[in-house]
Amino acid sequence: MQFLMKMMTQQIFHQGNMGKDAESNNVDEKIEELIRSVAQVYKYELLTTNQYLQQMELVLEIFNELSTHLAD
Numbered sequence: 343m344q345f346l347m348k349m350m351t352q353q354i355f356h357q358g359n360m361g362k363d364a365e366s367n368n369v370d371e372k373i374e375e376l377i378r379s380v381a382q383v384y385k386y387e388l389l390t391t392n393q394y395l396q397q398m399e400l401v402l403e404i405f406n407e408l409s410t411h412l413a414d
Contacts, residue, residue, distance in 0.1 A: 369407050376400045 379397050 369404055369411075372400050372404050372407075376404070 376397060379393065379400070383393060383397075
């Protein structure tokens with residue numbers, strides 16, 4: 343799933359305006375942070391409410407930035 347999410351993000355950004363590298367990097371950083379967070383959960387096989395909320399917040403931020411980018 344992590345790979346699929348990253349590939350979808352890259353495809354969306356390459357289809358859009360290439361002058362928005364800063365936004366692309368920001369989304370990539372958030373995706374990397376989400377991947378690290380999910381990997382940590384898998385490592386310890388424990389998902390606390392706090393971790394879940396942080397992961398959902400990252401997902402929402404990523405989708406918000408992608409939708410903003412697509413709207414431009």
